[in-house]
Amino acid sequence: MDLISYITEPFEYGFMLRALGVAIIISITCPLVGVFVITRGYGFMGDAMAHSIFPGMALALIAGMSPWFGMLPAALVFAFLIGFLIRKTGIEADAAIGILFASLFALGIMMISIWGSNVHVNLEDILLGQILAVTTDDILVTLGVAVLAVLVFVGYFKELMFVSFDPVGAEVAGIRVAWIDYILLALISVVVVVTIQAVGVILVLAMLIAPAAAASLAASRIFHVIGYGIAFALLASVSGLYVSYYGNLPSGASIALASGIIFAIVAMVRRRIA
Amino acid sequence: MSRTQIHDPALETHTAPLPAVDAHCMCVTYGKDTVLRDVTFSVPSGAFVGIVGPNGAGKSTLLKALVGIVEPTEGTVHIYGIDPARSRRLVGYVPQSDDVNWQFPVTVWDVVMMGRTPSLGPFRYESAADKHAVMDALHRVGLLHRKGDMIRSLSGGQRQRVFVARALAQDARVLLLDEAFSGVDVGSQFELIAVLRRLCEEGQTILLTTHDLANTARQLDMILCLNCHLCACGPPDEVFTPEVLEELYGPHVVSAESGYTI
Numbered sequence: 001m002d003l004i005s006y007i008t009e010p011f012e013y014g015f016m017l018r019a020l021g022v023a024i025i026i027s028i029t030c031p032l033v034g035v036f037v038i039t040r041g042y043g044f045m046g047d048a049m050a051h052s053i054f055p056g057m058a059l060a061l062i063a064g065m066s067p068w069f070g071m072l073p074a075a076l077v078f079a080f081l082i083g084f085l086i087r088k089t090g091i092e093a094d095a096a097i098g099i100l101f102a103s104l105f106a107l108g109i110m111m112i113s114i115w116g117s118n119v120h121v122n123l124e125d126i127l128l129g130q131i132l133a134v135t136t137d138d139i140l141v142t143l144g145v146a147v148l149a150v151l152v153f154v155g156y157f158k159e160l161m162f163v164s165f166d167p168v169g170a171e172v173a174g175i176r177v178a179w180i181d182y183i184l185l186a187l188i189s190v191v192v193v194v195t196i197q198a199v200g201v202i203l204v205l206a207m208l209i210a211p212a213a214a215a216s217l218a219a220s221r222i223f224h225v226i227g228y229g230i231a232f233a234l235l236a237s238v239s240g241l242y243v244s245y246y247g248n249l250p251s252g253a254s255i256a257l258a259s260g261i262i263f264a265i266v267a268m269v270r271r272r273i274a
Numbered sequence: 275m276s277r278t279q280i281h282d283p284a285l286e287t288h289t290a291p292l293p294a295v296d297a298h299c300m301c302v303t304y305g306k307d308t309v310l311r312d313v314t315f316s317v318p319s320g321a322f323v324g325i326v327g328p329n330g331a332g333k334s335t336l337l338k339a340l341v342g343i344v345e346p347t348e349g350t351v352h353i354y355g356i357d358p359a360r361s362r363r364l365v366g367y368v369p370q371s372d373d374v375n376w377q378f379p380v381t382v383w384d385v386v387m388m389g390r391t392p393s394l395g396p397f398r399y400e401s402a403a404d405k406h407a408v409m410d411a412l413h414r415v416g417l418l419h420r421k422g423d424m425i426r427s428l429s430g431g432q433r434q435r436v437f438v439a440r441a442l443a444q445d446a447r448v449l450l451l452d453e454a455f456s457g458v459d460v461g462s463q464f465e466l467i468a469v470l471r472r473l474c475e476e477g478q479t480i481l482l483t484t485h486d487l488a489n490t491a492r493q494l495d496m497i498l499c500l501n502c503h504l505c506a507c508g509p510p511d512e513v514f515t516p517e518v519l520e521e522l523y524g525p526h527v528v529s530a531e532s533g534y535t536i
Contacts, residue, residue, distance in 0.1 A: 039378045155397040162388045165378040168369045169437070172341045173392045173444065174362040220424050222379045 010245040019131045019198075019251070021139045023237035025146045026198050026207060029191045031229025032153055034212030035222060036184055040164055043209050044094065045082055045185075048101035049192045050204040052078040054108030057126065057196075062115045068141050071196070075189035078104075083185045087178065105201075129200030129252030132244070142194050149190050156183055161222065198237065199252040206256030211236060214266040232262050292355045294319045294448050294479035295340060299349035302335050309335045311503045312349070317481065317496065319354075319447075322474045324491045324510075325483045327500035328523055333483040334370075336500065337450050340481070341365050353448055363393065366441020368434060368451040376426045382436050383421045386411055389443030404443075411442035414476075415469050431462025435469055442473075449473070451482035455490055467493055487514065 010016045037046050056074025057067045081100070086093045112123050125133070134142075153160070162170040163180045171177045188208075195207050215228035240255030247254070295317040302310040310332045317323050325333050338344040339351050342358030342365075353361045366389070389411070390404040400408075412418040415435040420428065425436060434454055441449050449470075455463050467490065470480050474495075481498075484490045491497055497513045499505040505521045506513040 035379070039375065158388070158391045158394065158399070159396060161378075161380065161384065162391050164375060165380055165385070166369055166374050166388070168373040169367055169388070169440075170391075171343060172362070172365070172367040172369075173389075175392055216379060220379055221381055222384070225379050 010242065015132050015134075016241065016245065018134050018136065018139055019241055020238070022131055022134050022142055022198055023241060023255070024234065025139075025142050026191075026195045027211075027233035027237050028230055029146045029149055030195060030207045031212045031215060031226055031233050032150065033184075033188050033191045034208050034229055035216070035225050036160065036164055037188060037208055038212050038216060042188065043205060045097060046188055046192060046208045047205050048082065048097045049075065049078055049189045050196060050201045051101045051105040052082075053189075053193060053196065054105050054126070054201055055111060058108045058111040058116070058121070061121045062111060062119055064119060066137070066141075068138075068193075071193045072145070072190070075193045076186055079185040079189040080182065083178075083182050086181075125200070126196075127200050127202050128250055129196065129198050129203065129255075131198040131241070131251045131255070134197055138197060142197070145190050145194050149187050149194075152183065153187055156180065160184055199256050203252050203256040206259045207233060207237070210259040210263045214263040217266050217270045232266070233259070236262050291319060293317055294321065295351070295353060295481065296355075297339075297349070297351045300339065300346045300351050301348040302332070302339060302344055303347045309502065310339070310346075310500075313500075313504045314349075315498055315504060315507050317479060319479055320474050320477055321479055321496055322471060322494045323479075323481045323496045323498065324494040325481060325498045325500055326485070326487060326491055326522070327505075331501045331522075333500055334452060336498075337367070337452055337481070337483065340448075340450060341367050363444060364447045366438075366444050366446030366449045368437040368441065368449065368454060370452045371430070371433070371457055380425055381421070382412070382417060382423050382425055382428070383408065385425050385436050386421075386439045386443050389440040389446075392444070407443045407445070408439075411439040412436075414442055414473065415439045429462060430458040431466050434458065434466055438469065438473070442478075447477075447479065449478055449480045451480070453484070454482045455484055455486055460489075463490065 011020060037043060053071050053074045056070035058070070060067045060070030082097055085096045085100070109123070112121055112126070116123065159170075159175055159180045160183070162173070162175060163177050167177055170180075192204055192208065195204050199207055211233035212225070212229045214232050215225045219225045219228045236259035237255050240258040241251065243249060243258065244251040244254040293316040297316075298314050300310060300313045301308065313336070325336060327333055335344060339346055340353065340358055342362060345359070351358060353364050356364065358365065386408045387400060387404065390400060390407060394400065394404070409418065412421055415438050417432060417435055417439065420432070425433060428436065434451070438449060438451075454466065458466065474480055492510050494510060496508060497510050498507050499513055499518050499522055501522050506518040
């Protein structure tokens with residue numbers, strides 16, 4: 001088999017093409033919010049969001065609905081709740097978020113264990129992602145959510161930048177800082193939801209943080225960081241898909257590992273240059 | 275050019291020039307704590323003013339009241355005759371260095387453009403006029419040649435000048451600098467003061483908080499000595515008396531200070 005057919009063969013299958021579609025979408029959205037996640041120290045929160053969404057997802061599955069009906073409302077509720085915790089409790093926010101997300105995640109596992117067998121829910125798929133099983137409807141929802149997120153992001157980019165860089169100055173200048181922070185948290189949470197189907201609840205951070213972090217080593221201006229981040233994320237998700245296909249390996253783990261390896265390579269190259 | 279138009283519409287409706295900042299019997303309380311008590315002062319347009327006092331004297335609270343984040347529990351404060359909450363654009367604020375996320379990947383240009391953000395609003399991006407305002411502001415603080423550099427690569431004094439440029443780009447008429455000289459070396463301090471002095475001559479009114487009584491405060495037009503209430507207010511030579519310093523910092527500092535600067 002020649003090289004070209006090695007490259008094209010996987011995508012002769014419908015399920016691989018759909019997986020590629022989702023991979024491309026999350027590769028654009030993740031670095032976009034990822035830059036804000038890493039520069040504001042929101043990594044833990046991103047992880048918490050992914051875990052907190054779990055009971056919502058479980059509930060929808062048990063009720064026989066598409067998981068989207070549980071995930072999207074849960075994401076927005078927890079974005080608001082986490083924002084509220086940060087504002088109200090200050091330094092103890094980490095602890096509060098930790099307790100909240102661990103409990104909710106445990107609740108989700110309980111729900112799946114008790115009722116999941118009736119509806120044939122595979123816990124592993126939820127935790128580790130199953131990008132190879134996405135349907136055309138999933139892609140459409142993913143695309144819709146992503147387009148909305150990108151639109152809001154583009155519309156509020158100046159404000160997000162101002163508030164992230166200088167919250168006090170932004171408040172003085174008359175920007176509604178709390179409102180902008182809630183918008184950012186809502187954006188992170190919907191991007192997390194969209195990413196879950198690719199890499200699962202546990203590995204969301206691999207896409208949310210690693211490409212943006214690698215990009216922040218490779219570039220300095222925010223637009224360049226986002227650009228590099230998207231390139232790294234695309235490289236990770238597409239190469240992850242190939243590894244998964246040819247190696248018959250779990251897709252979520254392949255993508256997450258590729259993402260981590262890209263970060264390691266960029267960090268090493270950067271060290272050698274610097 | 276905008277810098278020559280130092281007259282505000284609010285000014286033109288009055289015969290006597292309005293003071294840039296006017297506080298009258300202002301009190302601020304947080305719960306049961308009185309942070310500012312009966313503060314009355316007036317700053318003329320174009321003045322270069324220092325606010326001095328010990329930690330916890332209410333310096334930052336005073337600035338917050340001037341920008342409209344904190345509302346006086348009693349008394350009034352006005353910026354060119356306008357309530358601070360409605361004159362946000364008139365007041366430019368340079369935050370304390372600790373309040374800024376220096377890791378955020380923005381350039382000097384991006385930071386100054388933030389001065390135009392509130393007036394633009396969401397879903398709108400900068401026009402040629404905004405770019406011109408940013409360019410003009412950077413030119414006035416002498417940092418136009420650094421416009422493409424990352425803000426984190428600049429020295430402390432240069433960063434302060436970028437924030438001053440941001441306030442200028444916002445078309446602010448009153449500049450407030452909170453702890454402007456902390457972490458800024460002496461050479462850069464003089465440079466920053468020279469830039470600020472020139473802006474005052476162009477019609478800006480500047481208020482800054484400082485701990486440096488020996489050098490910085492002496493170069494200013496007017497000093498507000500604050501320790502929950504206004505201990506003294508006037509030119510540095512007149513306000514830095516042993517009595518006022520004792521009221522501000524206690525007897526210990528007076529004996530140490532009076533020996534060499536006062």
